[in-house]
Amino acid sequence: MTLDEIKEKALPVLRKHHIKKAGIFGSFAKGTFHKRSDVDMLVELPVERQVGLLEFVSIKLELQKVLKRKVDLGEFRAIRPQLKEHISNETLFILND
Template structure:
C-alpha cells in the first residue's frame, strides 16, 4: 500500500472517529510497519469517551467499512 493511500485512510479514520466520540485511537500492524498491501486489514484500537451501545459500535463499524472498503473485525477488551 502506498504512502498516499495510507494518509487518505488515516485522514478518513480521524474524521469518522471524531464524529463517533472516540477519545483515543491507535493504528497498529502491517499498515504501521509499512508492509500493508491492497488486501491487508486495518488494525485499529479505539477508546471511547464514555460508554457506547451496541448500536453505536455497529454504526461506527459500518461507517468505517464504507470509506475503506474493507470488513472490520471487532473484539471486546
Template sequence: MINQNLDSLKKDYGVKKIGVFGSFVNGKPGKNSDIDILVEFLKPVSFFEFIEVEDFLSKILKRKVDLATKNALKPAIKKDILKEVVYV
C-alpha cells in the same frame, strides 16, 4: 483518510483517540488484510454504536476494519500493540 474524517468521528461517534496498528503499520499488509484500529471513546458506547463506528471506518477506508479498544485487547498482546499503535 481517517484524518479527513476525524472531526466526524469525534462529533458523531464520540471518538476520543484513534490509531492504526498491525500489518498496515509495520508495512506488511497482504492483498486481503484488514486494517487494525484501536479506538478510545469519550464515554462508554453500546455494541451497536461500536459496530457503527467499525462500519463507518470500513466504508471510508474501503477495506475491512478490525476495531478494538484497549480494554478488549488480550493481555498477551496488549503491550506490543500499545507500543506499535500510530495515533492519528
C-alpha cells in the same frame, strides 16, 4: 493506502462518535500491508457516555465504508494483558485528543 489517507478518511467518523483516541496497528503500522489487507484499529470510547454494541458496530461499518476496506475494530481497554505491550509498541496514533 497510506497512514495519512487512513487518518484523513477516518477522522470525521471518529470525531462524529466522540472518540478521543484511535490508533492503527498490524500490517498498516508495520508497512507490510497489501491490497487486500484489513485495517486493524483500536479506539478509546468516551467514558462519559455508554457506547453499546449497536453503536460500536455502526462505527466499524462507517469506517469500512469510508476506507473501502475491512476494519478490525477493538477497544484499548479490551486488549488482553498478554498482548497489550506488544500492540501498544506498534500502534500508530491517528487521533489523540
